Amino acid sequence: xxxxxxxxxxxxxxxxxxxxxxxxxxxxxxxxxxxxxxxxxxxxxxxxxxxxxxxxxxxxxxxxxxxxxxxxxxxxxxxxxxxxxxxxxxxxxxxxxxxxxxxxxxxxxxxxxxxxxxxxxxxxxxxxxxxxxxxxxxxxxxxxxxxxxxxxxxxxxxxxxxxxxxxxxxxxxxxxxxxxxxxxxxxxxxxxxxxxxxxxxxxxxxxxxxxxxxxxxxxxxxxxxxxxxxxxxxxxxx
Numbered sequence: 001x002x003x004x005x006x007x008x009x010x011x012x013x014x015x016x017x018x019x020x021x022x023x024x025x026x027x028x029x030x031x032x033x034x035x036x037x038x039x040x041x042x043x044x045x046x047x048x049x050x051x052x053x054x055x056x057x058x059x060x061x062x063x064x065x066x067x068x069x070x071x072x073x074x075x076x077x078x079x080x081x082x083x084x085x086x087x088x089x090x091x092x093x094x095x096x097x098x099x100x101x102x103x104x105x106x107x108x109x110x111x112x113x114x115x116x117x118x119x120x121x122x123x124x125x126x127x128x129x130x131x132x133x134x135x136x137x138x139x140x141x142x143x144x145x146x147x148x149x150x151x152x153x154x155x156x157x158x159x160x161x162x163x164x165x166x167x168x169x170x171x172x173x174x175x176x177x178x179x180x181x182x183x184x185x186x187x188x189x190x191x192x193x194x195x196x197x198x199x200x201x202x203x204x205x206x207x208x209x210x211x212x213x214x215x216x217x218x219x220x221x222x223x224x225x226x227x228x229x230x231x232x233x234x235x236x237x238x
Contacts, residue, residue, distance in 0.1 A: 151175035162196030
């Protein structure tokens with residue numbers, strides 16, 4: 001859906017990344033690096049050795065292509081596993097996820113310090129960038145089982161941005177639907193306040209408490225007419 005591509009990394013930007021990965025497969029990494037250099041799309045690379053930046057770009061592209069051998073070689077050479085030199089802030093894990101390379105994603109997940117909750121400049125995550133349900137489900141399960149917060153951050157991020165498919169994957173991986181942020185706001189309250197109806201329906205269908213809100217304010221206080229109709233299905237008589 002359209003809200004899966006928040007401002008900052010829209011459909012066109014994601015399509016451009018898809019094209020660059022394809023270009024690397026056809027014409028090599030040098031062609032991609034030169035293209036990124038020409039349009040000023042190398043992020044946070046000022047003052048750094050060009051050779052280091054090139055290797056980071058190579059790692060991201062190899063992850064996108066599913067080239068496990070190159071990924072392992074570059075990681076052994078000391079390249080940061082969470083590097084994001086371009087591609088709208090996509091990390092190697094995000095690129096592997098984007099193109100459905102589950103085996104490579106597992107390899108990356110085994111690396112010390114892998115950032116499960118990393119986001120792009122537009123708020124996308126490895127799960128939200130997936131193009132197939134199998135990869136999304138795999139990553140959601142990994143986040144639920146391996147992240148220190150049990151998937152809390154990922155759930156709240158998806159609720160905030162209205163990523164319904166990401167929420168479903170996380171909730172089906174047994175992430176608690178009633179997680180709250182540091183301000184005490186439930187995931188349902190956050191989604192409701194931002195008018196993300198699909199996200200609200202998904203949370204409710206997976207056991208989110210309709211009465212959970214933020215302090216003395218419940219979801220009803222921020223619900224619009226459409227959400228009120230949905231809420232009445234889960235708490236008739238309210």
